Amino acid sequence: VQADGTDGNCVTFVLHDEDHTLGNALRYMVMKNPDVEFCGYCITHPSESKINFRIQTRGGLPAVEPFRKGLNDLMGVCQHVLNTFERSMKEYRAQR
Amino acid sequence: EEGGALEFDMVGIDAAIANAFRRILLAEVPTMAVEKVFVYNNTSIVQDEILAHRLGLIPIRADPRLFEYRNQGDEEGTEIDTLQFQLKIKCSRNPQAAKDSSDPNELYLNHKVYSKHMTWVPLGNQTDLFPDADFQPVHDDVLIALLRPGQEIDVLMHCVKGIGKDHAKFSPVATASYRLLPDITLLQPIEDEAAEMLQKCFSPGVIEIQNVKGKKMARVANARLDTFSREVFRHEGLKNLVRLARVRNHYIFSVESTGILPPDVLVSEAIKILMGKCQRFLNELDSVPME
Numbered sequence: 001v002q003a004d005g006t007d008g009n010c011v012t013f014v015l016h017d018e019d020h021t022l023g024n025a026l027r028y029m030v031m032k033n034p035d036v037e038f039c040g041y042c043i044t045h046p047s048e049s050k051i052n053f054r055i056q057t058r059g060g061l062p063a064v065e066p067f068r069k070g071l072n073d074l075m076g077v078c079q080h081v082l083n084t085f086e087r088s089m090k091e092y093r094a095q096r
Numbered sequence: 097e098e099g100g101a102l103e104f105d106m107v108g109i110d111a112a113i114a115n116a117f118r119r120i121l122l123a124e125v126p127t128m129a130v131e132k133v134f135v136y137n138n139t140s141i142v143q144d145e146i147l148a149h150r151l152g153l154i155p156i157r158a159d160p161r162l163f164e165y166r167n168q169g170d171e172e173g174t175e176i177d178t179l180q181f182q183l184k185i186k187c188s189r190n191p192q193a194a195k196d197s198s199d200p201n202e203l204y205l206n207h208k209v210y211s212k213h214m215t216w217v218p219l220g221n222q223t224d225l226f227p228d229a230d231f232q233p234v235h236d237d238v239l240i241a242l243l244r245p246g247q248e249i250d251v252l253m254h255c256v257k258g259i260g261k262d263h264a265k266f267s268p269v270a271t272a273s274y275r276l277l278p279d280i281t282l283l284q285p286i287e288d289e290a291a292e293m294l295q296k297c298f299s300p301g302v303i304e305i306q307n308v309k310g311k312k313m314a315r316v317a318n319a320r321l322d323t324f325s326r327e328v329f330r331h332e333g334l335k336n337l338v339r340l341a342r343v344r345n346h347y348i349f350s351v352e353s354t355g356i357l358p359p360d361v362l363v364s365e366a367i368k369i370l371m372g373k374c375q376r377f378l379n380e381l382d383s384v385p386m387e
Contacts, residue, residue, distance in 0.1 A: 015377065021119040022373050028112035068381055071374045077113060078371045081106070082364060088104070089360050 010038075010056040011063035019043065023051045029077070030070035035061050100270075101352040102359035105277075107345055114274055114347045120366040121272040123260040126165075127356050128158040128179060130253045130265075137250040140209075142241040147249070150241075151183075152265045154211050155234040155354040156255055161365075162226070166256045175220035179231055179255035182217050185209055187243035207243050212236035214253070234355035268362055270352040276342040278322045284337050286314045294338070297328040320348070 015022070023041040030039045038056035055063045106114060133148040140147075158179055166177040187206045200207055211233040218226075241249060260267035280302065286294055291314035295303040304317040328334050353359040 018373075021116050021124070022370075024112040025116040025370070026374075028110055064381065068378065071378050071381075075371050075374045075378075077109070078367050078374070081109070081113075082367045082371075085104070085360075085363060085367070 009059075009061070009063055011054070011067075013053040013055070013067065014050060015053055016050045018051050019049060023053065025074060026053065026070055029073045030055060030066050032073070033066045033069060035059070036066045039066075100355055100359065101350065102363070103348065103350045104363075106274075106347045106349060109345065109347070114349075116370060117349075117363075117366055118272050118274055120369050121269050121351060121362060122267055124369055125268050125362055125365050126160045126257050126259050127266050127268045128156050128160050128163060128255045128257055129263075130154065130156070130181070131256045131258065132173075132254040134252040134254075135250075136252065137248055140241050140243050140247045140249055147241060147251070151251075151253055152263070154214075154238055154240075155356050156181075156231065157234045157356055158229075158231045158255065159357065160257050163257045165258075173219075173254055173256070175222050175225070177256060178219060179222075180217040180219050181214045181231075181253040181255065182251070183209070183214050183240075183253065184248075184250045185213050185243070186248035187245050189245045204243075204245055207245075209240040209243060209249060210236060211238040211240060213240075217252070268354060268356050269359075270354050272349070272351045274347045274349045276344070277346040277348055278319045278324055279341040279343045280316050280319045280322065281339045281341070282314065282316065282337060283339055286334075286337055287311045290314075290333060290337075293331065294328065294334055297331065297334065299323050299325075 020043070023043070027039055027041050030036055035057050036055060037058045038054065041051050041053045043051050053067075055066055057063050057066060130148075130152045133144075133151055135144050135148075138144055138147060142150075156179070163179075164177045166173060185206055187204055190203055190205050193202045197203060214233055216231045243249070258266040280298070288311060291303075291305050291312050294314050295305060297303075299322050301318055302316065302322045303314050305312045306315050307313075324340070326340065328338050328340070349363075351359045351363060353362055357365070
């Protein structure tokens with residue numbers, strides 16, 4: 001993970017060994033944050049497995065914050081999906 | 097759920113997350129598959145590399161969670177990351193065959209090499225680690241090669257853990273896909289012949305005809321079964337009476353496993369892998385000081 005940018009509000013993260021799988025999901029979670037003015041990702045070159053993930057915040061919030069929050073939210077979503085899925089599988093099995 | 101395939105609904109998530117799960121199921125859930133084939137003797141007409149390619153594609157029933165990834169550059173392989181299989185078979189003429197028979201099944205012994213001829217050779221302390229597990233290919237009847245008398249195959253195979261992104265043989269699903277739940281609304285009540293025609297336009301079971309006050313009325317019974325062929329728009333009379341749409345947040349996933357792991361375990365693993373990816377970046381964020 002590398003970061004560069006002029007001030008703390010607008011940062012481009014370079015994520016290695018990632019592609020649309022995490023990029024699109026993370027972009028969606030970060031966009032839900034009302035503090036974020038701009039969020040996007042792109043794949044620099046299809047032969048290289050790395051993505052540029054850019055976050056720009058409104059006002060004085062450092063851009064690392066929405067990134068961290070997005071990751072935490074995504075983990076929360078996954079945890080919830082896992083719990084719901086396992087619960088429904090258990091019910092389905094019990095019912096059969 | 098039946099026969100290695102699982103169909104389940106996910107309601108309330110977004111396309112990005114659903115697609116992420118699909119991509120992970122296809123490419124990032126690890127499995128064990130044959131990677132290195134040591135050929136001691138191969139006098140069959142199947143070339144060495146073709147034989148090795150075919151052996152790599154055979155699904156091996158081994159729980160990948162019990163093994164580690166092999167370190168890069170490690171040629172030998174230790175017992176925690178490698179499974180060893182042996183395939184040693186020789187074709188010979190059947191002495192008890194009838195004189196004038198032309199059926200190869202009768203004439204030759206061992207002329208078809210199946211995956212059931214692959215035997216597990218425990219490495220090191222694997223017999224202690226896995227006392228009751230018997231590692232073998234998922235299907236016994238995968239045809240690997242054909243032999244004739246005098247030809248033999250003697251190979252040793254090393255199975256390692258890998259992911260589908262590296263090579264498709266490591267993919268644990270036959271396929272994983274999702275579709276959105278169809279939403280069919282009838283804008284006006286449709287009756288009699290139009291109702292019959294409407295029922296034919298959709299897949300069986302989607303539209304049912306009910307008898308209301310002596311007239312036949314069409315009703316949407318089960319929109320889930322529809323395959324969205326849009327046949328209804330080809331008919332002038334019915335075109336404007338039906339609206340075809342998709343329910344936005346309702347995804348119907350269908351996961352078909354190759355047999356290595358049951359499909360519900362695969363889905364749980366995929367979700368855990370996505371969590372692992374997030375955790376990895378969170379850890380990096382915390383460890384690298386931001387300027």
